[in-house]
Amino acid sequence: MTLNIILEASSLCWExxxxxxxxxxDVSVARGEILGLIGPNGSGKSTLLSMLAGLTKPTSGIVRLAxxxxxQMKRREIAQMLALVAQHSDTADRISVRDAVELGRTPWLSALRRWNNEDDLAVETALRAVDMVHMADRDWMSLSGGERQRIHIARAHAQQSQLLLLDEPTNHLDIHHQLAILDLIKSLSATSVVALHDMHHALHCxxxxxxxxxxxxxLGPTREILTSKLIRETFAVEAHLIRDPSGSSPVFSFKRISGKEM
Structure with missing residues (x-):
C-alpha cells in the first residue's frame, strides 16, 4: 500500500x-480525491459504504484504513480518522444546531480529555464551512431538509477526520440544495467517498x-468510465453526453430503453 492511499478494500464480500x-x-482511495459510488437501486452501494465505514463486518475480505x-482498530480510532454522513441520521431530541455539530467532537473526548477551546474552534469552523453560523442557536427540529443535511456535514467536518463517507447526501433535496451540497463536499479538505443516484452529480467526482x-x-476516471455503452448495460437507458450551452461541464441526455430494445 502506498503512502498516498488512505482507504483500501480487498476482496470485500457481504451476504x-x-x-x-x-x-x-477491490478499491483503494487516494488522499484528497472524491470517489463516487453509483449503480441501480439494490446494487449494494450503501452496504459497501457501511463496510468501508467499519459499521458492517464483511463476510470475507478486508478493509484497511491508512x-x-x-x-484491528478501536471504534474511537476509526472515528478519529473517518466520518460517515448516513442517508437516514435524524434525531427526535430537542437540541440546537450547535449541539448537533458538537456531537462530531465525541471521538476526541474522554475522562482525561475534556471539552476545551480546540473543540469550540472546530465547531465554529464547521458551522462557517457550511454557512450555518447564523443558525447555530436554532432548534434542530425547525430546520428544512437541506439545512439538516448541511448540519450533518458540519458535524462530520467538526470531527476533523481525514476521510468523509456520504450515503446519497443529495437525496430528497431540491436541485438548489443538491448543487450546494456537492459544491460544499468539493470545498472540504477531506478525502470523500460518495454514494450517488444522479449521474450528473457523479461528474463532480x-x-x-x-x-x-x-x-x-x-472503476476509473469519471469521464472515461461513464460511456453510453456502460450506462446502457448498467441502468437500461440510452445516454449521451452533450455540450452545456453555458460552457460548463457537459450534461447527459437520457432515454429509457423499452423491453423490446433490451
Missing part, C-alpha cells in the same frame, strides 16, 4: 441468509466505482 449482497470488491486492518448486482462493473 445475508446465503444471499450475496456485495461480492469481491494501512491498518480496520477490524474524480473517479467512480460502478456497481451492479453487488459487483464492481467499472
Amino acid at each position: 445475508t441468509k446465503g444471499r450475496p449482497i456485495v461480492s469481491d470488491i 494501512g491498518r486492518p480496520m477490524h 474524480d473517479r467512480i466505482l460502478v456497481m451492479k448486482g453487488g459487483r464492481c462493473v467499472a
